[in-house]
Amino acid sequence: MKEPPIAKVYEAFTAIASGHVEMKEEEAIVRSSNDEKKYQVTWYQNQYSSTDNASFWQGYPGYPIIAVLLLKKELPFHEEVAALVKDVNWHDLNKQYQRNYDKAIQEVLENLSEENRELLEKTAKEVYQQLLQLKIEVVRKVKKP
8 A cells, every 4th residue: 555645644534523424335425625526435345445536546545535444443533633623624725735735734733722733643643653554455446246
């Protein structure tokens, strides 16, 4: 699995906290932070596929796949931490900072108290490290028997 930017964990937190993830049996629909796009995530065993650009073209788990992994409890999810980034418009921030995800994250963190900033950063890093340990395969199309 290719490593995603850690920003995708923050974006996944926002997607869940903002109610942008609709889980079904073996698929989910995830809406973008600006609510303009919908992505389909499908999975079978350890294969995950998503129609977002990062997952489809770059081959790493984008925020829609990470959000699904969090909701499936494949990764630890802390609702109170995710709530700290509810309604963040990552689309606009990433555009403003020309895809410099670290600068976008810094802007969001600057608007939090020191305690919440530390909690969010610590949790995102923990989730990211566990994501890297998962034995998943990001594919363009899930193959079922």
